Amino acid sequence: MKKPTTEFWQRAFLAFTVGLFLSCAARVSQGQEVDRSKKPASGAPVALRIPAIQMRSLKNGIKVAVLEQHELPLVAVRVVVDAAPTLDPSGKEGVSSLTAAMLSEGTTTRTADQLAESFADLGNRVTPSGFTTVVPNVDSSMKLLADMLLHPAFPAPSLERLRQNSLATLKRQMDQPSYLARRVFMNTVWGAGHPYERTPTEESLKAITRDDLVAFHGRYYRPQNVKFVVAGDVTPAAAVAMIEKAFGKWPAGGFKARYTIPAAKGAAPGTIYLYDRPSSPQSVLLVGGVGPARNTPDFYAIDVMNTALGGAFSSRLNLNLRETHSFTYGAGSVFSYRLTPQPGDFYAISQVATPKTDSALVEMMRELREIGAKRPLSADEVSFAKSSAVKSLPLNFETVEQIASAGVNVLREGLPLNYYNTLTASYRRVTPAQANAAAKKYVDPSRETIVVVGDRKEIEAGLKAAGLGPVVVVDENGKPVTK
Structure with a gap:
């Protein structure tokens, strides 16, 4: 007996699909005719209900929000770091974004390639902003997340690659009329030098050094500026235990992120x-x-x-x-x-x-x-x-x-x-x-x-x-x- 070919299975699937369609059509035709001149009535509104947000704290002060959802054996962990671009030092606009990007470029114990191999072994990716995985992989994923957030290596070759990527992105943006409109808007509304107006430039990106990234990380990537969200098949007690295990020794220090925002300078009305x-x-x-x-x-x-x-x-x-x-x-x-x-x-x-x-x-x-x-x-x-x-x-x-x-x-x-x-x-x-x-x-x-x-x-x-x-x-x- 010959082994069924790919063409055989394609024809069989097509025949099954057509038969199923004709069967459904016949059932519809036997029932009440649909009056297509009238708009179907909308169903009753679906009430919105999401899991309650249960707040907990680690011993070092990190806040943890837990949302239990036990329908599937999945857990999503997200990290909220208060380190916005408005904290960039003057003349070094882009430090915050480059610092965040460099966290996945290797740690003091793992290169970027070794991190990638660990992700492949787990079957899920872990980024500095979190991960989603099956329950058995949560602890291992949490360890990788902690390594990236607490022990980044900031390798110089990676910094140069990301810097060049940022410069290329900036060059492309300068060709985009919508980006240019936003630049003019922010400058005219808020005024030159305002925290909301400041954005990475070719000069500022080229001025950023590895020491700038290390300093920014040490200043703002601290427990007082970090919160966790854990959603899925997990209890508050379990969530706190696994985060405490990975992040409980994150040392205090640095600075609380604070934003001093001056008033808008304003543009000439009607101009x-x-x-x-x-x-x-x-x-x-x-x-x-x-x-x-x-x-x-x-x-x-x-x-x-x-x-x-x-x-x-x-x-x-x-x-x-x-x-x-x-x-x-x-x-x-x-x-x-x-x-x-x-x-x-x-x-x-x-x-x-x-x-x-x-x-x-x-x-x-x-x-x-x-x-x-x-x-x-x-x-x-x-x-x-x-x-x-x-x-x-x-x-x-x-x-x-x-x-x-x-x-x-x-x-x-x-x-x-x-x-x-x-x-x-x-x-x-x-x-x-x-x-x-x-x-x-x-x-x-x-x-x-x-x-x-x-x-x-x-x-x-x-x-x-x-x-x-x-x-x-x-x-x-x-x-x-x-x-």
Whole structure:
């Protein structure tokens, strides 16, 4: 008897699939006919419930958040280190990111290749930010994690490789109009030298030494700046025991991460800051300014309002610029937040066809102006935004990794431990009046910075003729240029 060939099995699978389809179709045809002229009724909303966040502490002060989920024999461990780029020394921007990247480049007892071999033996990868693995591998994975966080070697060849990678990334970013728009935005809104404006440059990356990384690690990678999240098939007692075993001897010292953030210097209101990108087929429009802190009591009203303004495909900005006028493939708006109680950013953004730059900006400004004035959000818009927020939530907590990410968000943002289990009710309480009040308070184009990145010779005259404000040509640092 001949051994079945690959072609035989392919034909057999195809026949089985077709037969199964025809069988299901026959069963459907025997039942009630589907009226395709009517939209199917939505099912009952799924209540969002994630495991309770149980807080514990190690003897050296490290906080541990545990979220029990015993459906599968999996455990996700995440490390939250408070060592943000705003802590980079002046002139050495990029130290924090290079320090974090170098932690996986070898330890005092294992080279990077030996670490990779250990991961292969386990069948799961371990990074300085954590791991996900089966229960029997947790202890071994935790040992590797501790070795990377506590005993990095910072090998010089790896530093040079990562430095060159960072320089290449920076060069690519300087060719991206959206990146350039953000650079101009941060400089004009916050001001040159502000912690939020400072970003790695070619000069700062080249100035960073191995000693800088060792110093940054010793200063901020300390128990007082570290938290753990453990989610999955584990109890709080077991989680604390395994982390205590690996990290209990992490010595105190260094400094508590503290952020001194000066106020925004602010741009000239009503001014268009134009960055010249010759021969650009599209222009980037970015309109925004200082946003609220994450702990604002208006958070849910802001989120609902922004969904209707520019946070969904059916939002006002996208329907106007894309669907009505065909200026762009997409337009939206964002409220981005930093660590509480630091202020955030708000901006509307779109990439539009170069010949339509001025027309698109006029429409964008009109939408920003009218949502808080003569065209407030309707009850239907608010209802849709609330429904979108609530109905999408369960999809974000299907896996152990997603549950661990929720714990990370709670710790990083300083949110209440029951935050996610009250999220649905918090969204549903938002009224149209509250959403419209948020629009009036937080979306005011008369106070916003206008940034345009595009081909100056093609768009400057149109921008001036639009009558939105004076046009100032600037470099990527927001400084006026004379040519």
